Structures are given as C-alpha cells and as structure tokens.
Amino acid sequence: MSQGKKESSGKTKGDGHSINSLEVLRHSAAHLLAHAVLDLFPGTQVGIGPAVENGFYYDFLRDKPFTPEDLQAIEKRMRELAAADIPIEKIVLDKKEAIELFQKMGQKLKVELIEEKGGDQVSCYRQDNFIDFCLGPHLPSTGAIKYFKLLSVSGAYWRGDESGPQLQRIYGTAFFTQEDLDNYLHFLEEARHRDHRRLGVDLDLFSFNELVGPGLVLWHPKGGAIRRELEHYWQEEHFQDGYEFLYTPHIAKLDVWRTSGHVEFYEAMYPPFQSEGIEYELKPMNCPFHIMVYKSRLRSYRDLPLRWAELGTVYRYERSGVLHGLLRVRGFTQDDAHIFCRGDQLEEEITRVISLAMRMLQTFGFSEFDVFLSTRPEKYVGRLEDWEKATEALKKALEAKGLSYQIDEGEGVFYGPKIDIKIKDALGRSWQCTTIQLDFNLAERFDLNYTGEDGQPHRPFLIHRAILGSLERFFGILIEHYKGNFPLWLAPVQVSILPIADRHNEYAEQLDQRFRREGLRSVVNARREKIGHKIREAEMEKVPTILIVGDKEVANESVSLRVHTVGDKGEIKVSKFLEKIKNLIKNKSITYDF
RNA sequence: GCCAGCGUAGCUCAGCGGUAGAGCAACUGAUUCGUAAUCAGUGGGUCGGAGGUUCGAAUCCUCUCGCUGGCUCCA
Numbered sequence: 004m005s006q007g008k009k010e011s012s013g014k015t016k017g018d019g020h021s022i023n024s025l026e027v028l029r030h031s032a033a034h035l036l037a038h039a040v041l042d043l044f045p046g047t048q049v050g051i052g053p054a055v056e057n058g059f060y061y062d063f064l065r066d067k068p069f070t071p072e073d074l075q076a077i078e079k080r081m082r083e084l085a086a087a088d089i090p091i092e093k094i095v096l097d098k099k100e101a102i103e104l105f106q107k108m109g110q111k112l113k114v115e116l117i118e119e120k121g122g123d124q125v126s127c128y129r130q131d132n133f134i135d136f137c138l139g140p141h142l143p144s145t146g147a148i149k150y151f152k153l154l155s156v157s158g159a160y161w162r163g164d165e166s167g168p169q170l171q172r173i174y175g176t177a178f179f180t181q182e183d184l185d186n187y188l189h190f191l192e193e194a195r196h197r198d199h200r201r202l203g204v205d206l207d208l209f210s211f212n213e214l215v216g217p218g219l220v221l222w223h224p225k226g227g228a229i230r231r232e233l234e235h236y237w238q239e240e241h242f243q244d245g246y247e248f249l250y251t252p253h254i255a256k257l258d259v260w261r262t263s264g265h266v267e268f269y270e271a272m273y274p275p276f277q278s279e280g281i282e283y284e285l286k287p288m289n290c291p292f293h294i295m296v297y298k299s300r301l302r303s304y305r306d307l308p309l310r311w312a313e314l315g316t317v318y319r320y321e322r323s324g325v326l327h328g329l330l331r332v333r334g335f336t337q338d339d340a341h342i343f344c345r346g347d348q349l350e351e352e353i354t355r356v357i358s359l360a361m362r363m364l365q366t367f368g369f370s371e372f373d374v375f376l377s378t379r380p381e382k383y384v385g386r387l388e389d390w391e392k393a394t395e396a397l398k399k400a401l402e403a404k405g406l407s408y409q410i411d412e413g414e415g416v417f418y419g420p421k422i423d424i425k426i427k428d429a430l431g432r433s434w435q436c437t438t439i440q441l442d443f444n445l446a447e448r449f450d451l452n453y454t455g456e457d458g459q460p461h462r463p464f465l466i467h468r469a470i471l472g473s474l475e476r477f478f479g480i481l482i483e484h485y486k487g488n489f490p491l492w493l494a495p496v497q498v499s500i501l502p503i504a505d506r507h508n509e510y511a512e513q514l515d516q517r518f519r520r521e522g523l524r525s526v527v528n529a530r531r532e533k534i535g536h537k538i539r540e541a542e543m544e545k546v547p548t549i550l551i552v553g554d555k556e557v558a559n560e561s562v563s564l565r566v567h568t569v570g571d572k573g574e575i576k577v578s579k580f581l582e583k584i585k586n587l588i589k590n591k592s593i594t595y596d597f
Numbered sequence: 598g599c600c601a602g603c604g605u606a607g608c609u610c611a612g613c614g615g616u617a618g619a620g621c622a623a624c625u626g627a628u629u630c631g632u633a634a635u636c637a638g639u640g641g642g643u644c645g646g647a648g649g650u651u652c653g654a655a656u657c658c659u660c661u662c663g664c665u666g667g668c669u670c671c672a
Contacts, residue, residue, distance in 0.1 A: 321671075
C-alpha cells in the first residue's frame with residue numbers, strides 16, 4: 004500500500020527542481036536532520052536522505068539506537084539550526100578531493116556513494132560545518148525550513164540489501180505553512196481513527212489469537228455478516244457475467260506444486276507434510292486445481308471461453324515482520340477466477356474483466372482508480388508472439404474502456420503481462436485490489452490444449468484474475484474507507500429497535516420478527532435503560548437506523564427513526580420505513596437517504 | 598527474517614523492588630424513563646510465557662511468544 008496523501012501545498016506540481024517545491028524543502032529538511040544528528044551525536048555516519056511522498060527521511064549508521072527522547076532532542080536542535088538561518092551553499096569538488104574530504108570526516112558510506120555515483124566533478128552542499136554529497140537543489144538557507152516534525156525511527160538496510168549493515172532511519176515531514184503541516188498531522192490522526200485493527204475490536208468484527216497463530220483471521224459474527232454480503236454480491240455479479248463456480252481442496256500432493264513450478268520458484272510455500280508416505284502441501288494458489296478441472300476432459304474451441312471462479316482460501320508463509328492486520332495475512336480468501344480462452348477472444352475477455360472490476364469497485368463507492376500495465380521483463384517464459392499479442396489485447400481493452408493507464412515497462416511477472424488496478428479510499432490512500440494476469444507458464448507446464456476447428460491441438464490463453472484481491476484485505480480496506488460506518492447493505496446490524504419502557508417490548512419484538520422475515524438484520528435492545536443510553540449504545544455500534552418505539556408508535560403502527568450520524572428523522576409508518584430501507588439495501592446505496 | 602519499541606482486567610491505561618489499581622464494559626438490584634452515558638452494589642488479573650537475580654519481582658536480567666513502526670519480501 005502507499006500512503007497517497009495528496010500534497011496540499013500547491014507550490015509543487017511535481018516540479019522537483021523548482022526552488023519552491025515541497026520536494027526541495029523536504030530534501031533540505033533531511034539535510035537539516037542529518038546536520039542536527041551530527042551535532043548531537045558525533046561519529047555517526049550518514050547514509051542517504053531523500054524527500055519522499057509525505058516527507059523525508061535520513062539513514063544513519065550508529066552503534067546505539069535512537070530513542071524517542073533522542074528524536075525530541077534532534078528536532079529541537081533542528082529548530083535551533085533553522086532559526087540560525089544558515090546559508091546553504093553548493094560547492095563543486097574534484098572527485099578525488101571529495102573522497103578525501105568525506106574520508107577525513109569518517110563518512111565511509113558517503114565515500115562509497117561518491118566512488119560509485121560521482122563524476123569527475125562532485126556536487127556537494129554545505130551548511131555551516133555540515134557537508135553532504137548531493138545533487139540538490141536546496142533552499143538558499145535553513146531559515147526557510149519552518150514547519151516540520153520528526154515522526155518515527157526504524158531500521159533500514161544499507162542500499163536495501165538484507166545482508167548488508169542495518170541503518171537507523173529517521174522519518175519526518177515538512178511543509179511551507181503551519182496549516183499544511185497541521186492538515187497532514189490531522190490526516191495521520193484521522194488514519195489512526197480509521198485503523199481497521201482498532202475498529203475491528205471496537206465493532207467486534209474479527210480478531211487474531213496467539214494460540215491460533217499470527218496472520219490467521221477469526222471472523223466474528225458481525226464480520227461474518229459483512230463477509231456473507233460480500234460473497235453473495237460477488238457470486239451474483241460473477242453469475243451474471245457468465246462465470247461458473249468451482250470448489251477445490253485446501254491441500255494437494257506436493258507433486259502438483261512441482262509440476263506448476265511453485266516448489267522451485269515460490270518462496271511463500273509452507274513446508275510440506277506427510278501422510279501415508281505421501282507429501283502434501285497447503286495451497287498458496289488456486290490455479291493448479293482449476294487447471295486440473297480443465298484437463299479433466301478434452302476441450303473444444305467451441306467450449307471456450309471458460310470462466311471459472313472460486314472464493315479460494317490460500318495459505319502463504321509471509322515473514323513474521325510483514326504481517327499487518329487484515330491487510331497482510333497468512334491465510335486468505337482470493338476472489339479468484341481463471342479464464343481459458345482462444346487468442347481471438349482475449350481482448351473481449353479482458354474487457355469484460357475490467358468492466359466487472361469497475362462495476363464492483365464502484366458499488367463500494369470507489370471512484371478513483373490508478374491503472375498500471377506491466378509488460379515483459381527481461382527474464383520471461385512463453386513465446387514472444389504470445390506476449391505481444393496478449394500485451395496488445397490488454398492495451399486495447401483498457402483503451403476500449405476509456406481508462407488512462409501507466410505502463411510499467413518490463414515490470415511484468417515472468418509468466419505474462421498484467422493489468423493492476425489501484426483504488427483510492429476516502430482518505431486518498433491507494434490500495435491495490437484488481438489484478439489481471441496472463442499466464443504462459445502454467446499453460447505450458449500443464450500442457451493445456453483445446454481442439455481447434457482444424458482438429459489440431461492448440462494452446463489456450465490462461466487469464467488469472469482477482470477483482471477484490473482477497474476478502475480479508477478488501478474487508479480491511481472497506482473498514483477504513485467507511486470508518487466503520489458501513490452502508491446499509493453491508494452493516495452487520497441494520498436496524499436497532501429501542502423500546503422506551505417494558506410495555507413496548509412486545510411491539511418491538513413483533514417489529515423485529517417482521518424485519519427478519521423481510522431479510523433485515525435487526526436487533527431489539529430491551530435493556531432497562533433510559534432511551535438516551537440505548538441510543539448511545541446503538542450510535543457507538545454505528546448501527547445505520549435506530550428505531551425508537553413508545554406509546555405513540557405502538558398506537559400509530561409507526562417508529563421514530565434516528566439515522567446514524569444524521570440524527571432524529573421523526574415518526575414514520577412501519578410500512579413506509581420498510582419500503583425505504585429495503586430499497587436502500589437493494590440499491591446498495593452508500594448513504595442512507597431517508 | 599532484520600532493527601527498534603511495546604505486552605498489567607473485555608477495552609483504555611496507572612503502578613516500575615515491599616500484600617495488584619482506576620475509568621469504561623460485564624454482572625446483580627433499584628429506577629419504566631422520548632433522541633449520545635440513572636443510581637447503588639458485585640465479580641473479574643498465574644501483570645504474554647519460561648528461567649534467573651533477590652529475604653521479596655508486574656517492577657531488574659536472559660530466553661521465548663505476540664503486537665507495533667519501518668526495512669526486506671509479496672515469482
């Protein structure tokens with residue numbers, strides 16, 4: 004995931020070389036950070052310190068770890084250095100000179116960088132006693148760095164190499180105005196409020212358990228209600244789009260993963276286990292099973308395309324440090340499908356998948372998409388002409404849908420080109436969900452064929468695709484996107500009925516039963532509490548519609564409707580309420596518009 | 598997996614070498630009430646786990662498990 008908060012400064016338009024750009028400000032802030040660290044902790048070596056999407060960081064090599072108190076002290080020192088308004092000047096040195104200079108300062112990492120990257124002339128920036136090897140540009144002086152904050156410290160490998168030394172990375176952010184900084188800090192705060200791990204506990208949606216194991220999701224009844232709706236919706240959309248449904252096992256003989264090549268190439272496989280002397284393996288993917296169904300009989304060109312979908316639960320050994328709530332787990336359910344088709348059907352099939360993806364994602368209220376087309380990498384399998392044909396089909400399909408997309412040249416996986424679609428959530432953050440991938444590898448390894456018009460065997464194209472990605476992950480994204488305020492059709496409890504006094508309980512129960520018969524998820528809160536208390540409880544549970552029933556409502560066959568986050572909507576006839584709520588649910592309306 | 602930080606009641610947290618605490622939640626009783634917290638009482642913890650130091654450990658040390666922020670990884 005990328006934290007795609009939009010820069011709000013307006014002073015940058017991606018122009019990294021304008022002196023007024025946020026990028027320059029942040030890069031200079033990174034230098035200021037390194038300057039402060041060297042002031043306070045002499046002997047520290049500096050790595051690299053670039054501006055990044057939402058701020059900047061600088062990497063340091065030092066024996067002792069930085070503590071939160073150190074961070075505070077560093078920030079204080081930065082403010083002092085900024086207040087001193089030290090001029091930042093560019094100096095150009097001979098490469099040899101530069102190496103000697105940094106060698107003398109004990110900055111071995113910098114020497115390494117200069118040796119590798121520096122030309123005959125090496126550009127450096129100096130502010131007081133701090134000198135850095137850097138292309139620039141920078142602000143004219145440190146005084147312009149006013150609105151910044153250090154955010155966190157973490158480990159980072161030198162040059163991203165796991166076997167190399169580990170550095171300490173200090174993250175911070177900087178803006179041109181206090182308002183922009185405040186907005187960003189507010190955004191971080193808002194993201195914390197929306198954190199699906201927090202809301203998962205508060206709303207009783209799901210949990211993890213130490214005994215059960217890390218990365219293994221337990222869906223609670225309320226999360227289960229949401230999943231059930233997701234699955235129904237998913238199945239209905241796929242049925243309407245001509246898919247058929249498969250169910251396949253969670254384990255298979257290791258041999259199938261040998262044939263598929265996973266044993267050799269896929270790192271996230273769990274270790275196999277033995278039974279009756281045969282090795283079995285938990286499935287990390289569904290593809291081989293679908294392929295085996297394909298191969299269960301001869302296929303004719305008339306049979307194609309075949310669109311086979313499965314909500315298939317797979318298990319992948321993700322390294323312990325990468326697990327993250329529902330967004331990165333070890334057992335998850337892909338909304339998977341495999342399409343077997345002829346070359347002449349390719350473009351049409353891909354277009355259909357894109358349409359389906361757009362339709363489904365829009366249903367959840369996602370309206371902004373970033374689309375990426377990844378093309379053939381250097382190392383690849385399959386025939387060049389198939390790659391070209393498939394890549395062309397992907398492009399044409401995107402163009403047919405009028406989607407603007409970015410080409411990631413050479414970034415495709417080795418087995419085929421692909422389209423990835425990222426959605427933007429309510430906070431503007433990007434999440435990858437949909438992926439559409441051609442697979443020349445498995446088609447070959449499993450020797451897939453169909454009989455053509457000519458009576459000869461032909462290799463079908465195999466498309467592997469997921470729309471939501473995985474149910475767990477998509478659930479997590481939805482929780483954050485809606486901030487737990489699910490649209491009516493997804494809300495675990497849709498209606499909370501609150502009798503004012505005991506004598507209204509019977510009426511409340513009658514309503515509840517009637518609602519259930521209509522397929523609504525409703526509950527009665529007959530606790531002997533004041534109505535204000537029960538309203539508070541329902542509001543905190545984020546129940547979309549709250550129905551208060553007392554003497555008046557019993558007499559009128561009505562309810563008093565209160566809509567979550569909106570407030571009191573007044574008295575409404577039960578039949579009218581039912582009609583409206585059923586309509587909102589049927590339309591999968593994002594808002595509750597009573 | 599790596600670096601760092603954190604694990605005390607269901608939740609949020611205090612206590613940091615001398616008999617385990619608060620608020621909320623839960624439970625019991627009273628209250629029968631009209632749009633975001635009625636009052637009173639009660640129960641609840643091998644202080645993540647294991648070992649060690651100490652007369653004495655939630656508190657100090659070691660190991661381990663889990664979580665968090667990153668890195669790396671996600672053919």
